[in-house]
Amino acid sequence: MAADTRSVPASGARPDVFGDVPRRPGAPKADAILVADHVTRRFGGLTAVDVDHLEVQRGAITALIGPNGAGKTTLFNLLTGFDRADHGTWTFQGRRISGLPAYRVARSGMVRTFQLTRTLPRLSVLDNMRLGAGQQRGENAWRALVPGIWRSQENEVTERAEQLLRRFNLDRLRDDLAGTLSGGQRKLLELARSLMAEPTMVMLDEPMAGVNPALTQSLLEHVKQLRDEGLTVLFVEHDMDMVRDVSDWAVVMAEGHLVAEGPPADVMADPAVIDAYLGGHHDAPRTEADEQAQLAEAESEIETELSGPAHDDEADRDHEAEGADDGAAVTTDHDEEGTR
Numbered sequence: 001m002a003a004d005t006r007s008v009p010a011s012g013a014r015p016d017v018f019g020d021v022p023r024r025p026g027a028p029k030a031d032a033i034l035v036a037d038h039v040t041r042r043f044g045g046l047t048a049v050d051v052d053h054l055e056v057q058r059g060a061i062t063a064l065i066g067p068n069g070a071g072k073t074t075l076f077n078l079l080t081g082f083d084r085a086d087h088g089t090w091t092f093q094g095r096r097i098s099g100l101p102a103y104r105v106a107r108s109g110m111v112r113t114f115q116l117t118r119t120l121p122r123l124s125v126l127d128n129m130r131l132g133a134g135q136q137r138g139e140n141a142w143r144a145l146v147p148g149i150w151r152s153q154e155n156e157v158t159e160r161a162e163q164l165l166r167r168f169n170l171d172r173l174r175d176d177l178a179g180t181l182s183g184g185q186r187k188l189l190e191l192a193r194s195l196m197a198e199p200t201m202v203m204l205d206e207p208m209a210g211v212n213p214a215l216t217q218s219l220l221e222h223v224k225q226l227r228d229e230g231l232t233v234l235f236v237e238h239d240m241d242m243v244r245d246v247s248d249w250a251v252v253m254a255e256g257h258l259v260a261e262g263p264p265a266d267v268m269a270d271p272a273v274i275d276a277y278l279g280g281h282h283d284a285p286r287t288e289a290d291e292q293a294q295l296a297e298a299e300s301e302i303e304t305e306l307s308g309p310a311h312d313d314e315a316d317r318d319h320e321a322e323g324a325d326d327g328a329a330v331t332t333d334h335d336e337e338g339t340r
């Protein structure tokens, strides 16, 4: 994995790099991997994101929390190139990536997953994994023309996919269609697939939503392990117990702005944060019923795709080819109305 090991904690321990970081929105970090300035996104009269300054610490797990409609997913979409900001600049590992399309952001080492997983239901688990390797060297045109190099690249990709499937306990499902997996297994698959691109940073949009308790624990452990290996993780999550358990630092958004930053337990006790949660968009921690409803929605989407006349393997393969050509680590539909 292309991880930088600076500021990496001893196994399982939280990074101690936050000791001197001021507990306020936009606080500077000892070693920021992602730095964003004056990022705004408006939808008509609504300012969905208006973030003055944000720094994300390298090698740590940062939770981005906030009530429904706070702008978390929109900020993810902007930073990862799935949506365009009205204003703002941001750098990743010191390189400016604002304005880059999603596939180039992924290629730079920052990949993401989605609230509703984007695995391709009519492709096998293994093929879904192989899609995640879009930015591998074999995409290079001249290499593609040399069969020996191309084949060895293919073998490398398959080997890496199989390794990751074993790591995520999905290897026994490698030949199953992704559409037959449970919601939780699809979340694991999406996380595993994002790692095919050997990222430095992963951005996870509600990775635990719709996941049963047993798999949730497994996902949490995987996320911590990624951090322990030196990856940076930024994730959106509604379940406050999980945020407290897994994250080293929490950033709170409300109505498009950053309103607080600090260790998770501290920000959750911050009156400004409590106010934000109790404001117009009250967002109680999600219940199991909410999770089930979201899972049912995702299942029904997949079912529609499986039975719908307009969707066939050809289309999946076209999509696959597009993604691979782009070198995107994840699906790259850049749909302003639907980038969740």
Ligand SMILES: Nc1ncnc2c1ncn2[C@@H]1O[C@H](COP(=O)(O)OP(=O)(O)OP(=O)(O)O)[C@@H](O)[C@H]1O
Pocket: 043, 046, 048, 066, 067, 068, 069, 070, 071, 072, 073, 074, 075, 336, 337, 338
């Ligand atoms: N494509 C869009 N067109 C119009 N409004 C949008 C669009 N995407 C998001 N919004 C609006 O922007 C605001 C921020 O939405 P966003 O999804 O980013 O919030 P969020 O914090 O991720 O919420 P949740 O926790 O419910 O997912 C909301 O008011 C939302 O309705």
